[in-house]
Amino acid sequence: MDAILLQILNGLDKGSAYALIALGLTLIFGTLGVVNFAHGALFMIGAFCAVTVQRILNLSFETVDPTKTDFLGNPLKVQSPYVVDWFGADFGNAIIDWSVPIAILFAIPIMIFVGFAMERGLIKHFYKRPHADQILVTFGLAIVMQEIVKYFYGANPIPTGAPAAFRGSFDFGVLLGFDPNAVIYPYWRLIYFGFASVIIGGVFSFLQFTTFGMVVRAGMADRETVGLLGIDIDKRFTFMFGLAAAVAGLAGVMYAPINSPNYHMGMDFLVLSFVVVVVGGMGSLPGAVAAGFLLGILESFASMNEIKSLIPGIDQIIIYVVAIIILLTRPRGLMGRKGVMEE
C-alpha cells in the first residue's frame, strides 16, 4: 500500500511537467491549429530563465579580507554578491536563496514576449501551409533555440538549487499512519505539483469564467463565425500563444531544481509531451492534463522493481506502449473532440 502511494506521488511531479507542456501544446493546437515542435524549447528557455536569475543575483565583486589568509599566507580574496552588499547579509542571502521563485516573476514577461515574437514573426506565416511544414519549421526553430542556449550556457547541466527551506523531504507516510520513512517525498516536488495545479486551474478558469476566455473558446469551436461577429480573433489567439509559452516557461522554471537544466532537456520532454497530447486527444485541454498525470504515474509504477522483474524494460517503454494502444483503439485519444485532426 505504501509502495503504491509512493509511486503515485513520484508520478505526480513528472506528470505535472507533462501536463503543463501538453496543456500549452494543446492551447496552441486548439486555437491556431499549429503543431508546435518548438514547445519543448520554450520549456527549456524557462528553465534557463531560472539559471539566469540565479547568476544575476550571484553577481559579485571581490574584496580582500585582511583577517583571513590562504595557505600561502597571502590575504584571501572574498567574493561578495552585490545583493548582499545592498540589502544586508540576511535579506540579501535570502534573495539569492529564493532565486528560483523570483525567477518566476522574471520569466513571465520574457516567455510571453518570446511567444508573441514567435507567433507574429514565424508561425503566422504557416497557418495555411500543411502540417508537415509547420512541424518542420518549428523543429528547425527548436534546434536554433537549443543551440543559442548551448552557446551561452555550455553543454553541461547547470545545478540550480531550490530555496533551503524546501530542500528536505517530507515524511508523508506518518500522516497516514504508515511507518516512518516508508513514504518520504521531497518538498520541492510537492510544491511543483501544487504550482502545476494552480497554473492549470488558472488557465481553465481564465478560459471558463472570463469574457476573453469565452471568446477564445468560441474561436476554437468556430473561428470563422467569431470573425464574422466583428471580433479580432487573431489578436486573441496570438495572446493565447503567449500564454501557452508562459505556461511552458513556468513549468521549466520550477523544474530547474528537480533536474539540472541542460540545453536538450526540452527535446526530451517534447517527444513525451506529444505522446501525452495524442493520448489525451488532440485539441482537448482536460484530456491533455489528465493524460499528462496518467502517463506520469504509469511511468513511475512501471519503474517499480516488482513490475520490472515481471516485464523487463517496461519502465523505458510504457508511455509509448500506452500511446500506441490508445491510438489504435481510440484514434481520437481519451477525450478527443470529433472533427479535430481526424484524417
Add this chain to the structure above:
Amino acid sequence: MFGLNKKDTSLLLVVAVLTLCAPFILNPFPTDSGMAQFNAGYPDLMQRFVIFGIFAVGFNILFGLTGYLSFGHAAFLGVGSYSAVWMFKLLSMNVLPAIILSVIVAGLFALLIGFVSLRRSGIYFSILTLAFAQMSFNLAYSVLTPITNGETGLQLTLDDPRILGVSATADGSIPVTSLFGLEMRSTYEMAVGGWNFQFSAGYYLCAIIMLISFYIAVRIFRSPFGLMLRAVKCNQNRMRYTGLNTRPYTLAAFVISGMYAGLAGGLMASMDPLAGAERMQWTASGEVVLMTILGGAGTLIGPVLGAGFIKYFENIFSKINDNVLHQWFSWLPDGLEDFVVFVIHPFIGKGWALTLGLLFMAVVIFLPGGLVEGGQRLRNVFSRDKAKDDGTHAPKSHPAE
C-alpha cells in the same frame, strides 16, 4: 537505356560520373595549400556522403511520394547496423551477407512498425513512428543489452565465433571487414603534383551500391506503383472512394524505405564495424528529414544533394576555428577584423548545428522545394526564353528531377 527515358538516363549518368569520380572532384585543392581544409576527398567523409545519400533516397520514397512524414526512420538504420555487426561476429567478415541480412531485418522491422503506424496518417503517423523509434532506442539502451551491448555499443571482439572466418588474425588482432578478400579499408593513394587522391575500396563499394539503389529509386518513381503513391499524397480519400485500398501501397513504400535505411545502416557498419544505440535516436531521424527537405522532397536528385550538402558543411564548418577566420579576414582593419570574427564565431565549429537550424528554417520558409527548386528558380531567372517557357508549360507541376 536501362528502361529509363532519356532525361532520367542522363540524370543517372551524371550521378554515376559524379560518385565514381568523387575522389577527384572533392579534392580540388593541393594538399599543402591553405584551401586544403575544404577538400572532402578522403574515404571516411566520402563514405558518409553516399551512405547518407542512400538513407535519404530511401526516406524520400516514403515522404516525397506518399507525403507520410516519418520521424522514426533512424530506428531502421540502427537495426541494420546491429544486424550487420552480428553477422560479422557470428559468420564472417565478408560484408555481403552482413548487408543482405541488415536489409532483410530492417525490412521486417519496417513491416511490423508500418503495419501499425500506417493505420493513422498526418501528424498521428509522425508521432506513432516517433514513439516506435524512441521505444527501440530505449530498449536498445536498457533491456536488450545482451543484443545491443547497451551504452558501450556493439563491437567486435577477439573471441567471436565467426564460423566461416577466423576469430583473430595470425598476429592476434581482430580481422577487418572485406568483400571476398578485398579489405574495405584498403586505400590506393595517387599523388599527382601537389594533389593526393585516395581511392578506397570501401567507398567504391558504397558508391556502387548507392548507384544501384538510386537506379531502383528512379524506377520506382517512374513506375505505376510510384504514380499510385503520388495519388495517395494528392488525395487519399479520392483514392479510397474509387474503391482502392491504399494501405498495401503505403505499406510497401514504408517497407522499401525502411530497407533503404537498413542498407545504409549495414554499409555504415561494414565501413566501421560497430553499432551504437545513438544511431536510433530521434535526432538522427530528424537529420534525414533535414537532408531530404533541404535537397528537395519528392525529387530524385534532391535527397542525394541534401545529404552531401549537410555532411560536407558539417565537416567543414566544424573544422573552421577562430584562427582560420582571422587568417581569412586579415585584410580588414584590426578592429573590424575582430568584430567580423566575433560575429561569425557562434556559427562555426561547435556552432554548426545553429547554422544548420537557421539554414533549415530558411529553406522551409522560403524554398519549400529545397535546393532543387532553388536551382530551377535560378535557371528560370537566367534563361532567356523565360516568357516562352511560362506560356507553354503547365503551371507548377512536380519538379521532375
